[in-house]
Amino acid sequence: MSASGDNFECGHSLEELSIYLDTGEFSDPGHLTECPECQSGLAALRRLAALGDELVSADIAAAGSGTDDWMQSILDNLRLELRPGRDIPVRPDTPGDILTETEGSISALIRSAADSLPGTAAGKCRLDGDVSTPGSPITVRVDVAVVFGHPLEERADALRRGIAATLARHTELNIAAIDVTVADVLEPGFPGPAAGPARPSESSEEKP
Amino acid sequence: MTGSPPAPDHFDLVPDALLAGRAADGDTVAFEALARRHGPLMRASARRLTGSLADADDVVQESLVQAWKQLDTLRDGDAVKSWLLRITASRSIDQVRRRKNHSDLSDLDQRLAAGSGLAGGGAAGAGNPEAAALSGSRMEALKAAVAALPEEQRRCWVLKQFNDQSYEEIAQTLNISVASVRGRLARARVALAREMEGWR
Numbered sequence: 001m002s003a004s005g006d007n008f009e010c011g012h013s014l015e016e017l018s019i020y021l022d023t024g025e026f027s028d029p030g031h032l033t034e035c036p037e038c039q040s041g042l043a044a045l046r047r048l049a050a051l052g053d054e055l056v057s058a059d060i061a062a063a064g065s066g067t068d069d070w071m072q073s074i075l076d077n078l079r080l081e082l083r084p085g086r087d088i089p090v091r092p093d094t095p096g097d098i099l100t101e102t103e104g105s106i107s108a109l110i111r112s113a114a115d116s117l118p119g120t121a122a123g124k125c126r127l128d129g130d131v132s133t134p135g136s137p138i139t140v141r142v143d144v145a146v147v148f149g150h151p152l153e154e155r156a157d158a159l160r161r162g163i164a165a166t167l168a169r170h171t172e173l174n175i176a177a178i179d180v181t182v183a184d185v186l187e188p189g190f191p192g193p194a195a196g197p198a199r200p201s202e203s204s205e206e207k208p
Numbered sequence: 209m210t211g212s213p214p215a216p217d218h219f220d221l222v223p224d225a226l227l228a229g230r231a232a233d234g235d236t237v238a239f240e241a242l243a244r245r246h247g248p249l250m251r252a253s254a255r256r257l258t259g260s261l262a263d264a265d266d267v268v269q270e271s272l273v274q275a276w277k278q279l280d281t282l283r284d285g286d287a288v289k290s291w292l293l294r295i296t297a298s299r300s301i302d303q304v305r306r307r308k309n310h311s312d313l314s315d316l317d318q319r320l321a322a323g324s325g326l327a328g329g330g331a332a333g334a335g336n337p338e339a340a341a342l343s344g345s346r347m348e349a350l351k352a353a354v355a356a357l358p359e360e361q362r363r364c365w366v367l368k369q370f371n372d373q374s375y376e377e378i379a380q381t382l383n384i385s386v387a388s389v390r391g392r393l394a395r396a397r398v399a400l401a402r403e404m405e406g407w408r
């Protein structure tokens with residue numbers, strides 16, 4: 001491949017300059033600041049890179065928004081399999097019956113408890129402990145993102161209470177601890193499921 | 209489950225990593241938010257790599273199915289965008305290979321030539337018609353030049369420019385050496401830069 005007509009008189013090549021643009025590596029960095037040939041080569045490659053960026057933007061615009069019909073129809077075709085996770089036994093009303101719920105349904109409960117606080121969104125959550133043995137202590141670990149401006153400690157406390165209440169109402173898990181990690185702080189403007197965190201300019205209607 | 213599902217735009221400001229974590233836990237709504245966020249770039253890349261609108265949409269769909277299945281193998285949720293684009297790239301290359309097995313090369317070349325006009329027009333600015341026209345035809349010239357590249361060079365260039373892959377990632381995607389990637393990418397750029405010099 002090499003020895004194409006792309007070697008400059010200074011001995012360097014457009015291939016070297018191309019690599020330099022991507023990696024910042026060049027055998028003789030000082031040369032680049034003084035060689036007019038290499039400089040015009042670099043300028044041409046940079047112009048091309050800018051045009052390339054323009055093409056990417058134009059192609060993305062032409063691809064359409066992720067909220068358009070094409071994406072909806074792709075999503076409709078996906079038929080994503082559920083991820084139930086581990087089985088969690090539930091005490092049956094009638095002795096002898098075997099009832100279980102799934103880890104997936106529990107993490108959905110935890111997420112909905114977190115999401116129901118204004119300006120808060122849940123991320124990953126884990127149930128640490130032997131969920132398949134009734135009564136064994138379980139630690140809930142959940143990542144959340146909170147809108148900028150909310151006092152984080154207060155928010156984490158409210159969230160722990162909310163998750164504890166939800167799990168007590170809907171499950172028989174023996175919750176030993178709930179660890180809330182604020183993994184991200186969101187820009188204000190995040191809608192929040194309860195339509196409007198406590199920003200005075202916004203309506204603060206609450207969902208029932 | 210409890211509660212009503214969040215509206216489609218509910219997650220607009222939630223970072224990728226958080227959505228990826230939820231999706232790995234089985235939250236389909238979070239996964240769909242990721243798909244909506246990165247789908248347009250996946251589609252754009254697949255269109256340039258396959259040269260076919262229909263194939264590109266098949267690729268995007270297959271890529272999302274694969275992503276859903278393998279999400280729990282993704283260690284760094286912040287990397288979900290480049291991960292999705294890596295899946296899209298591999299599947300686009302596979303798709304073209306499959307096509308090649310089923311049709312002769314001239315047919316493929318025709319399809320790729322047709323693909324050069326993909327997404328014609330693009331984002332022409334509204335305010336300044338002259339500048340928009342110039343920029344529009346400059347983009348058309350670049351599309352034609354990209355479509356005219358030898359296939360392997362075009363792939364290297366698209367994987368770098370659209371998918372933002374490193375040399376090592378491109379080498380892996382195309383199953384060629386890093387040295388070949390360097391060479392092909394450089395030759396693609398030289399050819400494109402020459403072609404575009406008149407459009408400054």
Ligand SMILES: [Zn+2]
Pocket residue numbers: 008010011012031035036037038039
């Ligand atoms: Zn030089």
